[in-house]
Amino acid sequence: MPESDILQAGTPADSKAVASLYFDTTAPLLDVQELRVDFQTKEGVAHAVNGVSFTLEAGRTLGILGESGCGKSVTAQAIMGILDSPPARVVGGKVLLSGVDLLTLNEDARRQIRANRIGMVFQDALSALNPVFTVGWQLGELFRKHRDFSRKQAKQEAVRLLDLVGIPAAGQRVDDFPHQFSGGMRQRVMIAMALALDPNVIIADEPTTALDVTVQAQIMKLLADLQAERNMGLILITHDIGVVADVADDICVMYAGREVEKADVYAIYDSPAHPYTQALLESIPRVDMKGQQLASIQGLPPNLTSMPSGCAFHPRCRFARERCREDTPPLYTVTPGRLSACHFFQEVLDS
Amino acid sequence: MSEVILAATDVRKYFPITAGVLKRTVGHVQAVDGISLELYQGETLGIVGESGCGKSTLARVLMGLIPATSGSVKLEGEELVGMKPSRLRKIRRDVQIIFQDPYSSLDPRMTVGKIIGEPFEIHAEVAPKGERRRKVQELLEVVGLSPEHINRYPHQFSGGQRQRIGIARALALRPKVIICDEPVSALDISVQAQVVNLLENLQSEFGLSYIFVAHDLSVVRHISDRVGVMYLGKMVELGTEDQIYERPTHPYTQALLSAVPVPDPGLRGHRKQIVLTGELPSAANPPSGCRFRTRCWKAQSVCAESEPALEVRDGGDHPSACHFAEVIDVTHAAY
Amino acid sequence: MSSSSPVTEAPGAIPPETPVRGRGPTSGSIWKDARHQLSRNPVFVVCSLVVLVVVSWALFPQLWTSLGKLECDININRTPPSWFPGKTQPGYDADLDGYVLGTTTLGCDMYSQIIWGARPSIVVAVIVTAMTALVGTTLGLVAGYYGGWVDTVISRITDIFLGLPFLLGAVIFLALLKSQSIWAVILVLVVLGWTQMTRIVRGTALSLRDQDFVEAARAMGATNGRIILRHILPNALAPIIVLCTIYVGSFIAAEATLTFLGVGLKPPEVSWGITIAQGQDFAVAGFPHLLVFPCIVLVVTVLSFILMGDALRDALDPKGR
Ligand SMILES: Nc1ncnc2c1ncn2[C@@H]1O[C@H](COP(=O)(O)OP(=O)(O)O)[C@@H](O)[C@H]1O
């Protein structure tokens, strides 16, 4: 029998809903299967997430890469259970956290899991933090609510966390309000919030997109260090091909709500197996090379309410032919552990 | 080298900080503080730096959109600072600007035809009335949009397409210089390349000179012939693209470059990483001496005492504002 | 095989793009979109019908009633309609044909008095609104666009006028003016009413001034006048129109209030305020119809304008979609 690891056993705030769940430590840490999310819009149903699957093991970093609107944030929000519904509706799939399907849990249990097991870092820290409370109060709140800490203990914890994420003079800054921090420091506060209750998984949704490169480097280093130290699973969502190349172990490339390629980071940058990945890599200039004319991808991502037939990428694809218009490509196995949703992945690999 | 088309000498722009009901001036934001540069005919001068370092302010001062506090800006030898407004309006034909935000840069109540045609209405001598529509359609074609879209409104276009409309508007008067203020920063990666390519093609087609302001060092390297690096209102290093990216000598440039991620996991751990500590100081109260000294790992007492001038130094082959200028390769892997 | 390679490599080979479909409304301008949205909004449709009817009373009262403005018969005064509860004047035939809403205090047909009364109310409200819009827009645009001391001066003056209590101010002014003609009422309402418009237009102009498209126009060499007229004003038009619609309603109410208080219009003028004022004494004495009918018309009209303004605001606000 797999050993059952009752969530934060004995913590008083754990509700019955969660205490009765059995987390199977031999199952993958996070296993997302065929997740589907629809949005009800004026123009019809938008399939924002269209069958996304991935697994994340402890201590590993999964990079989810894609352009804006491809469904990265919606995927993250669906995993966290913080989608606004309506208009959003999870219409299929499973989100297994150590074997427990989060999508079947009630709201109370999900809240517990959210607080204790999955931490989330948002792009816009200023709007993710409450402007009218000090950061210390907001951090402490987590401990008061979920750990029954006293005010004093909670504040001590807040200072410890701020210190941990590298905020200088944490003891004084704990009483500051979010707007009194710079962008980079605010992002550190967000990370402290996400880490507070020792989660197993951290989901970082574009954590550095709003920051300057030097600050971005600091934040990425912090996230990577903390992850290694605590052996957490990290999902790093970004549109920046460079950032994921630096830190991710595995990459999942999304296009129009679907994953089009999934592979380990070295393979994907070395020889992409999907035309979209390939085109993305060719279309960005690099700081370490003086490039030629950039290869750009013609056209625009599709409208999610009226997706092209067959492969959603076919109108922009240089490998496209008749078959792509008709058959939706399944996720072909390129090599074990490497998937590509392109009928002609071999050709892409060879080119 | 070809001739200088736009030259700035010791340009300063201070914004007053006011306080209280009486709007008393209590200090100044030194947004641009003593910058000199020259833009040559047909070249692209890239300006990089972190947000808030004064890039946009410099761009606006260079085109006379906001008056400089002091210094001189000369367009083909003609002084813009202190020029009569009526003359300035005429001369604006020659310098145009492309903005970062594809949403706020187009008037939402005007059709695309009206937007691109407005320059002809302002400078009626450029195109007679009957020709304007045709000219607008030509411009649409030049930037890769269909001439049939002339009656559409901006909100019917995507970000990249709107940026093209902005480019068409800037091109209308056949300017000599176009100042691009982060023209691709708000665009998606796949669309960004389209716009960068378009800008490059237009440059060779029309012989334009660009000042290309951006915080993305990769894009700036791609498009620029020469690059200036700004920090807190000052130019800290200025050189050719090769000099700045292959042989940077200023510690700030080196830190910036080393922080740019390279889309090649094979380089992981092999590139020099310079992680800056501390926060960007306030432009209202910059550090004495070298403005970078509070975050610089090389700083000595001389850095607090004397301000390093932007000049060619022993350690390098191009101007650098550091007392201890020395080449470090940070972009490539060092095994 | 795909015949064309969509990935452009050759310089200048950027293929023309088609506009995005589905992102944002597909139709034309914001006005067209708004019209489309409004035509499906039942509140707006009902309100605009009411407004149309009331305006047609004001423009062509003869179309609605055959009786003249002052064609009254004091002998049949204060007669409630037969279907309405209330006392009947002794000695009269209660069921007077044609007086569907009964008669007024002076024995006029209530229905035609309401029709005739629309004109002064609407005229006052429309003229006052037009004038406040003119003054408010001009001052607001100038203050918001130029900023600096111009703005300071205009804003301070606005603040002073805003400090005056509207109703009390109007009553005092009118009482002092003595000549209580329709023009006096208009003048007083304009003097007290332009501030709100100025403030709103100023705020809009202030936020538009820093938009990139204004900067782009300046970069092209546009004069300030051109920028204000071609860029700022068209973009500020939506809030101005919304405010005007609401203003018409409020000024109808204001005119009626002043008239009721005895400082507005005076008989022999016919207006809703006058009818209400004349009816008030007898309403409690058993003739509620004297008050009920003109009040209902007044309230419904005012409400219609205000709701119409609200619907317009929603339709013109791009964030609302
Ligand atoms: N609140 C919403 N209402 C309607 N559609 C939405 C909403 N939020 C997201 N979407 C749709 O979901 C798609 C994916 O969005 P998102 O996950 O935020 O993209 P990104 O990859 O940039 O994070 C978008 O293209 C959008 O059409």
Ligand SMILES: Nc1ncnc2c1ncn2[C@@H]1O[C@H](COP(=O)(O)OP(=O)(O)O)[C@@H](O)[C@H]1O
């Ligand atoms: N109109 C203004 N009034 C006051 N301060 C300003 C104004 N415009 C810019 N600044 C200040 O000048 C500095 C430089 O700004 P900016 O030129 O926009 O930087 P960048 O474009 O490099 O991000 C910033 O500190 C900013 O706050």
Ligand code: SF4
């Ligand atoms: S002058 Fe001094 S402080 Fe400034 S960059 Fe050089 S070493 Fe650093």
Ligand SMILES: [Mg+2]
């Ligand atoms: Mg997102």
Ligand SMILES: [Mg+2]
């Ligand atoms: Mg800027």
